[in-house]
Amino acid sequence: MRQLSLADRGQSLSLDKIVDDGPLPTCLGVARLGSLQTAGNTFTVWMQLRGSAWVESKEGRFRLRQREWIAFEKESRPMVQAGRDGLCIGLSLAPEALRALGELADCGLYAGRGSMSRSEVRVALRLWRDALASGQPAQALRPVLLHLASLQHGMAIGVQRCPGRSRSRKRQVFGRMQRARLYLEGNSHRVVRIGELAELTNFSSWYLSKTFQSLYEESPQSLSARLRLERAADLLRDTDMMVGEVAAASGFDNCCSFARAFRARYGQSASRYREAIATLPPESAKSSVVSRKKFAATQS
Numbered sequence: 001m002r003q004l005s006l007a008d009r010g011q012s013l014s015l016d017k018i019v020d021d022g023p024l025p026t027c028l029g030v031a032r033l034g035s036l037q038t039a040g041n042t043f044t045v046w047m048q049l050r051g052s053a054w055v056e057s058k059e060g061r062f063r064l065r066q067r068e069w070i071a072f073e074k075e076s077r078p079m080v081q082a083g084r085d086g087l088c089i090g091l092s093l094a095p096e097a098l099r100a101l102g103e104l105a106d107c108g109l110y111a112g113r114g115s116m117s118r119s120e121v122r123v124a125l126r127l128w129r130d131a132l133a134s135g136q137p138a139q140a141l142r143p144v145l146l147h148l149a150s151l152q153h154g155m156a157i158g159v160q161r162c163p164g165r166s167r168s169r170k171r172q173v174f175g176r177m178q179r180a181r182l183y184l185e186g187n188s189h190r191v192v193r194i195g196e197l198a199e200l201t202n203f204s205s206w207y208l209s210k211t212f213q214s215l216y217e218e219s220p221q222s223l224s225a226r227l228r229l230e231r232a233a234d235l236l237r238d239t240d241m242m243v244g245e246v247a248a249a250s251g252f253d254n255c256c257s258f259a260r261a262f263r264a265r266y267g268q269s270a271s272r273y274r275e276a277i278a279t280l281p282p283e284s285a286k287s288s289v290v291s292r293k294k295f296a297a298t299q300s
Contacts, residue, residue: 003027004132007034007082015039015092016077026141027132028090035081036090043093043109044078045071045148047116047124051086055079059179060186062113064088067121069151070113073179089128091148097141108171109148110155110178113185123147161215176201177215180208184220188227190251194220229265232258236274243270 005025007013014037015025028044030036030053038044046055048064055062055070057078064070064080072078074095082088098109116124127144134140155174162177164170180197197212197220198205213219218226232250235241241249247258247270262270 003135004029005036006031007036008032010034013037026092027128028092029088030080030082030090031087032082033084033086035079037079038072038077038090038092040075040077041094043072043074043095043098044076044090045069045093045109046078046080046088046090047121047128049087049089049121049125052083053086053088054081054083056081057186059111059183061189062186067116067118068113069116069148071109071111071148071152072182073111073175076111089125091128091131091141091144093141093145097145108175109145110152110175111182112152112155112178113182114151116151120147120151158215163211173211174215176203177212180212180220181216181223184224185227188224188231188251189249191228192220192224225261226265228252229261232262232270233266233273236270237277243274246270 003025004027005013005015006029008029008031010033012035016037016039028036028038028046046053046064047069048066050066052066053064055064055078057072057076059072059076062070070078080088080090093109124144124147127147131140131144155178158177159167159170159174162170162173164173180201183197183200184192194205194209198208201208203211209220216223228250232246235246235249236243239246243258244255247255250258252258252261259269262273266273268276
């Protein structure tokens, strides 16, 4: 029985082509420019252990950096490609595994993304290896599933804040809202219309907007604008693109609207932001969005 599917050293694999050969593998991995396309009937979780990776899915395009995780619902069929020095491990979870988790711990796994501490990374790797070494990873998933659920512990509060008379309904609504949020994050290069999110979640535009605002304390439009500006800040930091090119790559129609929005967000022009961040030490320049906000505040 196939237990591990690993794409390494530029190898390209598609799990859809493995279906006819027997059960799908539970443990997944990509490394050193390898790429792997997951099947469309499983929930998948990926954890970046080293370097970086790019992920293409129905929800959009994402960059995974070291110690970040991302989870996709079935039908998303994400394709993960590791960077030159990247190492990313994953799990392909059948619906029955997710149901068993809900029965076991009264919780579930949801689409979304987040970061891990070094200790959480070590635990995830150890449990992933234990599941693989067991010879029956599908039966040894309980510890690793509980660990993944612990990484999403903050989402439990979100479930409680969702409308619905039953916990099952609240989970369903929360899952759809997470789907919409992930879609916004995966399309930070353009303006996402409310109608797209309504179609994605099978909710009306009114219900979607109201529930999203209540859950995340930010409207879909505001989140989309913030993500596009954060993308622009990343491009200014990591590339040599001209400011006009950065504006276009972040979904702005013209440089004027971009300049106003960027200054309102970071307290300075895009050119000054690039010049100022270039003087920071490399580790500081590659800090998180929160650090970028603090830096911009000190420059305003």
